[in-house]
Amino acid sequence: MAYWKDYYTPTTVEEAVAILARYEGKACMIGGGTDLLLEIQQGHRPKMDALVDPTRIEGLQEIVEEDGFLVIGAGVTHTTIVNDERVRSRGTCLVESCGVIGGPQVRNVATLAGNIAHALPAGDGTIGTLALGGEIQVAGPDGIHWFPMEETFIGPGKSTVDAKQMMIARIRFRPTGDQEGSAFRRVMRPQGIALPMIGMAARVQLQGDVIESCRIAIGPASKVPFLAVETMKFLAGQPPTSDTFAKAAEVALEEVQLRTSPHRASAEYREEMIRVQLPKTVAKAVERAQSGQAVPEGVGA
Amino acid sequence: MSLLKLTVNGKPVEVDVPESRYLAEVLRYDLGLTGTKIGCNESECGICSVIVNGRPVNSCIYPAFKAQGADVTTIEGLDKEGQLHPVQQAFLDHGAVQCGFCTPGLIMTAKALLDDKKAAGERVSEADVKVALKDTYCRCTGYQSVINAILQASGEDVKPYIPETKTPHRTVGRALANPDSLAKITGRAMYTDDFCFPGMLVGRTKRAGLAHARIRSIDTSAAEALPGVVAVLTHKDVPGRKNHGLVSVDWPALCYDKVRYAGDAVAVVAAESEDVAAEALELIQVDYEPLPVVNDALQAAQPDAPIVHEERPDGNLLKHIKVRKGSIDQGFADADVIVEKTYRTPMTEQMFLEPECSIGVPKGYNPESFGGRVDPKAERGIHFQHDKTTIYCGTQIPYLDRDQTAAALGVANEDIRIVAALMGGGFGGKEDIAAQIHVALLAERTGRPVKMLYTRAESLLFHPKRHATVIRIKTGAKRDGRLTAVEAELYGDGGAYASLSEKVMTRATTHASGPYEVPHVVVDCYAMYTNNTPCGAFRGFGVTQSCYAVESNMDLVAEELGMDPIEFRRVNALDVGGTTCTGQVMRESVGLKECIDWLEKDMRAHHEENGTPFQWSWADGTKRYAWGIGIGYKNTGLGGGAPDKASAIVEAWVEDGKAIAEVRTSSAEMGQGLPAVLAACASEELGLPYEQVRVLLGDTDHCPDGGPTTASRQTYVSGNAARLAAKQLRLILATAAANKLGHSAGELEFADGHIVCNGSRASIADAIQWAQESGQSTKIEHEYWAPKTQPLGTGGDMHVAFGFGAQAALVEIDSETAEIKVKKIIGANDVGRAINPLTLEGQIEGGIIMCLGNTLTEHFVTDQGAPWTDVMARYKMPSIKHTPKIISRIVEHETADGPFGAKGIGELSSIPTTPAITNAIYNAVGVRVYSVPVDQDSLLMAMKAGEKECLMGWGDFEPVPSVPDRILVSAEG
Known part of the structure; x- marks a missing residue:
């Protein structure tokens, strides 16, 4: 089946943008296509006249x-x-x-x-x-x-x-530097679509015995990929203790908008996972910041 | 069209193709490299993997022009000058090849891993294999053999895992590769979509999309007017019988009055291209009057439910099946402990990796009139004559495909020929008619070959699935542990058409008191019509569902009694002399207690290895561990009074000075290893080396009827037919040789391709020639009839034999997330006799993993007749990362009439896994799961709340109905 007509592999950014302009909305960028092409095939997006592949x-x-x-x-x-x-x-x-x-x-x-x-x-x-x-x-x-x-x-x-x-x-x-570390965790279920029940990442900057600053992203926790600003504010200046991490999870629960996604996760489960996983995620980032060592975990899991 | 330049398997190629091509399409259809298979077209199953510039990619979703200038390696590029690549060799050695459809993908992904690791100078670990193959699925093997094979190919010292069995005969009892495995690991094996006939059209089906509606009118005029459309057919174009069906003839080939499920076929199109065919479907206008939908079996039984088939006398009741033994009131009066619970199982999907494909070739077809010829490269001696309407397809029942197609076309059965191509899995899902009738109609209308390849989405929508069930079961026992009574009530969702519902739900019913001696039994089963996808055969055939309920209740009763679950089962296990709930007295071949003994031994051994005393459950940090067990049994053969027979031809001839024997029967190979069994049976009887026996299956003009490949019956019936035909052939050869050698025929011994007696010796090839010279035919056909069985309700032998099995599962549950891992499965199976321990082990491991999927991952979710599970990405089957360590024990209590004592094994291991796992979950966290697949979300909530019951499975819309007021029809006398 033909889901597009022309396939472009431009060699400059300008050329790619020019092709898009030429097709006036009938062309779109494609990365690996592992989401985009499925959405077109399954009728969730319209067929395209052209695909523009930036990989060259x-x-x-x-x-x-x-x-x-x-x-x-x-x-x-x-x-x-x-x-x-x-x-x-x-x-x-x-x-x-x-x-x-x-x-x-x-x-x-x-x-x-x-x-x-x-x-x-x-x-x-x-x-x-x-x-x-x-x-x-x-x-x-x-x-x-x-x-x-x-x-x-x-x-x-x-x-x-x-x-x-x-x-x-x-x-x-900006890559993490001295006294800085990051970590990601997610919880999956073995059924249904391969999207996480919930996932989260943290980047932590320590200053001696306190957390100087921190960035925390959680998804799905809103209509968009969610930056947990209140939790970040709360953590700044706190000592990196398990008590702090547990409190951070409670702060996060105040600011996220969790919903039940049919056949994926209930809001209650997601809430519980933030309570369980957020402290672990921050703790891991802190541990990496303290040790200066970071070995990625769970790759390919 | 644009020029695409690639280097494929070391050779530069240039093709002028549309830029919309995917790489898999270019490889398969433009370059003829059909070894690369397409399983899903959605980057989900990984079996289309090829290596592009050193990295494996899913070629089904890889735009071909993205690969411009790239170096591409496919399965065809691995073996060099007859020398297999180490991964290919290892797959052969380990029996990691079953249906073979996913095999090229597994091998290519594995090769990429090995190349990477070699370049890095690193060893390959099991963990590496699980990461690399995480999204490359296999539905047959269960992955343990795949892991072992890849480790061996990487240079590790890993031997094939072959459980201990009795001392082998010459061939029977030996671990030998399936005869067709070599073609499968090299990409030469031909499945239906790999065939291409000159002048071939693309066929497509217009599906209802509505679960229940009356058809007011169908207008095909716009579709017919579309350039490139050659034919559009509706029910008016079905000249013969309008309906088909394996048991009840209630399924329209093309709907005429109503549509009864979303996958119903309303019209079919043949067109010059896929794009035109797709456009034509859009142009077909069907005017529907929507009708209220029957959502599930319980609703179907309500007096005010909408009726699916108005012409039926019993409303939506498809079949009421009863088992009666003893006096149920007496049984419960005798009981000290009674447990009554309700369980639910979902509709599940076979997810064979090869979507359905059929090719119809019209009578008198001549490829030369389309400027071509038929590519003769197909293996297995297929004869490409087309003097009658011919259908190439993957099918579990070639002769019934033939007969049903003939009825629809209004011609004699003999006017249709079915040629069974290799099948990429079936598991019960390829028993009913798919596109066979449609392609035959289209081919005869257009005078051209027509291919219908279902997309994965269409396959999911269309084909019959495993029945969703609600099972109430009440179990009574005395304080000493003896069972006194079982009362059960089952509701099965049969979907829109009968398919095999009656048979499947009968099996669920007759196995609903478990493989135990129970004096008083009442079981009532109601198979119901609904507006869901029809439900039919799926490995386990109803017993997978009832075993879950039976064995969950067994653990509950054991707990009430304060008895060890193993001891409780041992006390009640059937043995020789025992009587099943249908009144069958077991006279032989009941190895159940030995299976139970193995569980106990191996669970204890697990702890001894770790230096700890045996315990059912323990904790380590946030992790909870526990064992759970499940016991099951499964009939061999059709039983219930159905005539059960199979025919086979064994023909011998001399080729290049060597004796060759060929077994021919229209039985189906779908990855279960039937050719290995048939070849072993013939080899054993003829004393001919296994390699000199060929097998041709499923060509209705060349192979006699082996009957349906279902009910774990082919080893028994076709195995016997092949064995007995070979035995007669041997007698002919012995007579011919006796004359020449001057001995009596009875003195001669056949072994290793020779006939010997007191120092005289001749080759079997010589004997074949002598027989032929004396005017004897060396082609023998034997029709084997299984021992007579009795219909349900009449007592006596309902089945010729039963396989018995016991499994223990070790689970790990994260107490914070309720994530579940199965760490180990111990499976002990009484198989009668292991004809081939290698292919047998493949069946056992594959069955276990499939049933693990039934427990933890699989649910075909549908709501008001609209499937939520509309793509493979929404239906997870177990991947390699789910594979636990499997310990397999073979128990061989031979059955007198089985070939060499063998019983059926195809389904047995796919039955007790579910309760073994759910019982382990209960033992680990104290929550019993009443609906599968286990939902970690609901399980965690139950754990947090301190509840003992989890009533929601994943994909469920409401909790399991409580006992007993939601059950609608009470048991009657």
């Missing part, structure tokens, strides 16, 4: 260090991220979140840019990137601009990055 754009196939950031190109697959020593040690929660998506065959083609563009509230890689303070570089009719990623989410599966006009060219975050 020069410079976007790799992870580079630039201006104090780790910069991940649009063509970088989950496998590349999971295997990258820099991300493993200094963006650990991203490796842990990208490492649980699908099996190797999916991770070998699916891109982080595609995951973020999909804007699912519980997208694993999205949650990991959000906790790290990720920014995305969007190229489109208005040129190329960087945005904090949380500013681009507008609803479940909806983002200001319109894949029919724009592309996410790069993703970047």
Whole structure:
């Protein structure tokens, strides 16, 4: 069956954006296609006249260090991220979140840019990137601009990055440094769709015996990938103790909007998982910050 | 069209194809590399995996032009000059090949892992294998053999896991690869979609989409006018019988008055391309009057329920099945302890990895008139003549496909030929008619071959599933542990058409007091019509459902009695001399107590290895551990008075100086290993090496009828037919050789391809020639009749034999999340006699994992007749990461009439796993699960609340009905 007509593999960002413009809404960006093509096949999205694949754009196939950031190109697959020593040690929660998506065959083609563009509230890689303070570089009719990623989410599966006009060219975050660590955890069920019942990531900066600052992302906990701002505020300045972590979970429960998703998870279960898993996630990030050692866990699980 | 350049298996290729192609399509249909299989087309099952620039990818969802310039390796690129790749060899050695459909994907994914690890200079661990193959599914093996094979291929010293069995005969009892395994591991094996005939059209089916509606009119004019559409057919174009059905003829080939489930077929289209066919379906206008929907079996039994089949006298009641033994009142009066509970099981899906495919070829078809010829590369000696309407398909019942198609076409049975292609799994789901009638109608209308390949979504929507059941069961026992009474009431959701409901629910009913000596039994089962997908055969055939209820209650009673669950079962286990609930006296072959003994021994051994005393449950941090057990049994053969027979031909000839024997029967191989059994039976009788015996299955013009491949019957009936035909052939050869060698025929010994007697020696090849020279035919057909059985309700032998099995499950539950892991399964099975321990073990492990799925992962969710489970991504079957360590024990209490003592094994291991796991969950966390698959969400909530019952399974919309007021029809006398 034909679900699109033309398949483009441009070699520059400008060319990709120009192709999108030429098709006037009848073309869209494709990452690995492991979500997008299924949605088209299953009738959840319209068929396209053209697909624009960024995986041959020069410079976007790799992870580079630039201006104090780790910069991940649009063509970088989950496998590349999971295997990258820099991300493993200094963006650990991203490796842990990208490492649980699908099996190797999916991770070998699916891109982080595609995951973020999909804007699912519980997208694993999205949650990991959000906790790290990720920014995305969007190229489109208005040129190329960087945005904090949380500013681009507008609803479940909806983002200001319109894949029919724009592309996410790069993703970047400041790697964790001295006294800093990150961690990701999620809870799955063995039935139904392969989306987490709930997933969460934390990035923690210690200053001696206290948590100086912290970023926490949770999904699904809102209509968009959720940054737990109140919990982050609460944790800043607290000692990294189990009591603090338990209280943080209670703060998080005040600010999240949990709902029951049929055949996936009840709001009550999600609430309980935040109570159980959030302290563990923060504790793991703290442990990594204290030890300066980070070995990603659960990759491929 | 655009030029795509690739390097495939080391060779540069260029093809001019549309840019909308997926890589799998280019490989299969443009390059003819059909070894790469498509299981789901949704990047879910992983069996289409090929290696692109060193990394495995799902080729079904990989845009071909994304691979422009890439290096692609497929299964066809692995063996070099007849030398198998180590992974291929290991799969062969370990019996990690069953239906073979997923095999190329498993092998390619494994190869990529091994290449990676080799490049990194690292060893491969079991954990590595589980990560690499996490999303590459197999529905047959249960993965243990796959893991072992990959470890062996990586250089680890891992031997095939073959349980101990009796001393083998010459061939019978030996672990030998299935004869068709080599073709499957190299990608040469031909499944239906791998066939391509010149001039072939694409067929598609217009499905109802509505669960219940009256058809006011069907307008096909717009579809017919679409360029590229060659034919559009509706019920008016069915010249013969409008309905089909294996037991009741109630299923319309194309609906005429009503549609009764969302998957009902209303029209079929043949077109020049897939895109045109899809567009044509959209153009078919059906005017429906929607009708109220019957949602489940309990609703169907309500007096005011909408009626699914108005013409039936009993409303929605498809069948009321009864078992009566002794006096139930007396039984409960004798009881010191009585437990009564209600359990629920969901509709589940076979999820064979090969979606249904049928090709119809019209009578008199000549490929040359379409400028081509038929590619002769197909294996297994298929004859490509088309002097009659011919249907190529994967099927469990070739002869009934033939007869049902003939009836629809209004022609004689002999005017139709079915050619069974290899089948990528069946598990019961390929017994009913799929597209066989449709492609035959379309082929004859258009004069061209027509292929109908169902998408995964269509396969899920269309085919019969395992019955959802609600089972109330009341069990009584005396203080000393002896069972006094079982009363059970079962409701089975048969869906829209009868399919095999009556048979399946009969099995659920007759097995509903368990393999125990129970003096007083009353069981009533109500199979109901609803507007759900029809339910029919699925490995376990109803017994999987009732065993869950029986064995859960057994543990509850044991607890009430304060008795050890093993001891409680041992006290009540059937033995020789015992009587089943249908009144069958067991005269032989009851190895149940030995199976139970094995469980106890192996559970204790587990703890001894760890240096701890045996305990049923324990805790470690947040983890809770416990053992649970389940006991089951399963009939071999149709039973119940049904004539049960199979025919086989064994023909011998000389080829390149070697004696060759071929067994032919229209029985089905769907991955269960029948060719290995048939070849072993013939080899044993003829004294011919196993490798010199070939097997041809399922061509109705060349193979006699083996009957349906169901009811764990083929080893018994077709095995006997092959064995007895071979025995007669041997007599002919012995007579011919006796004359030449100057001995009497009775003195001759046949072994290793030779005939010997007192120093004289001749080859079997010589004997074949001598026989043929003397005018004797060396082709023998034997029709084997299984011993007569008695209908239910008349007492006596309802079945020719039973297999018995016992399983213990060790589970780990996270007390904070209620996540469940099964760590170990011990399975002991009385199989009568192991004909081939390697393929037998594959059946056992695969059955266990399938039933683990029944317990923990699988539910075909549907609501008001609208399936929520509409894609594979919404139906998780167990993956390699679910595979526990499996310890398998073979008990061999031979049955007199089985071939070499063998009983059926295909379903037995897929029965007691569910209660073993749910009993273990109860032992671990104190919550009993009354509805499967276990929902960790509800389980956690029950644990937190300190409740002892979990009444919601995953996918359920409401709790299990309470006892007994929600049960609608009370048991009658």
